[in-house]
């Protein structure tokens with residue numbers, strides 16, 4: 281009946297202040313997030329059927345293909361809420377590393393919601409309203425809502441309160457680099473609870489963001505991530521590389537709960553230099569990828 285190919289970008293948190301724990305157990309945060317031109321691809325095919333069903337194939341065999349995969353869960357949620365009796369087949373071509381803080385799974389979920397919404401519109405069927413999509417995305421994961429937007433956003437609350445950013449980040453060039461180990465998001469938040477010394481004051485975080493928005497601070501100066509202290513003290517690999525990047529005056533940060541990091545690069549030669557340092561410190565098994573911030 282219909283098919284569509286959807287790009288599912290990775291995200292980076294250019295500023296991430298975790299403020300503390302809320303009553304629901306989740307953490308309150310303030311974060312500037314941008315999507316980048318590197319990501320996964322999903323091919324979605326739908327057919328009318330007598331009952332709703334979802335089938336997922338994934339190029340990465342280490343990932344599940346049942347409802348514990350966020351792409352599957354998103355399709356199932358969409359069908360359940362819209363009442364559409366569709367047979368949905370998804371082929372997921374995975375490039376974004378997991379356990380990386382790049383929001384890969386969350387991005388896949390939101391890409392499925394965007395793709396199915398478009399297919400519903402093409403078929404003249406009633407899919408989900410924008411509000412319903414946002415609600416479902418927030419249920420699927422704290423990072424999912426941001427991927428329903430086309431531009432960089434500031435997220436607050438648990439990640440579900442989004443506001444547009446009026447300073448452009450379009451085209452900002454970065455190099456992504458991830459060590460061979462991954463960091464689990466649950467572990468990362470757990471270590472903030474255990475340490476208790478990583479939370480930021482809301483007023484400090486809002487002041488910095490406002491200074492950046494008004495042009496009084498460069499994007500390099502804004503870079504901050506509450507998770508770095510815990511991650512860097514557990515994994516010594518970070519300090520060695522970040523020390524060298526600081527010497528070269530290349531603004532760099534870990535993204536989200538890690539373990540992927542990024543550098544803001546101003547030229548091709550600076551990107552080469554970063555790639556060289558990553559190879560030197562982390563070896564051949566490190567993931568390295570150039571990208572640009574979208575929109």
Ligand SMILES: C[C@](O)(CO)[C@H](O)COP(=O)(O)OP(=O)(O)OC[C@H]1O[C@@H](n2ccc(N)nc2=O)[C@H](O)[C@@H]1O
Pocket residue numbers: 293296305306307308309311381383386420421422423424437438439465466469536537
């Ligand atoms: C670190 C970030 O990537 C920053 O953008 C996100 O906050 C993580 O979002 P996510 O991976 O979608 O996280 P979820 O799948 O919703 O939650 C994973 C785990 O992290 C904890 N978690 C997540 C988000 C949040 N604001 N507070 C939390 O404490 C939850 O208790 C949960 O055990």
Ligand SMILES: Nc1ncnc2c1ncn2[C@@H]1O[C@H](COP(=O)(O)OP(=O)(O)OP(=O)(O)O)[C@@H](O)[C@H]1O
Pocket residue numbers: 343344348349350351377378379380381382383384385386387388389421423463464465466536537538
């Ligand atoms: N479509 C998907 N892509 C990647 N990981 C997925 C997907 N669906 C479920 N997962 C699960 O999510 C886990 C990675 O989540 P984790 O929070 O540790 O890392 P992350 O890179 O910060 O991911 P995210 O920010 O997308 O939640 C993997 O172990 C994987 O089993």
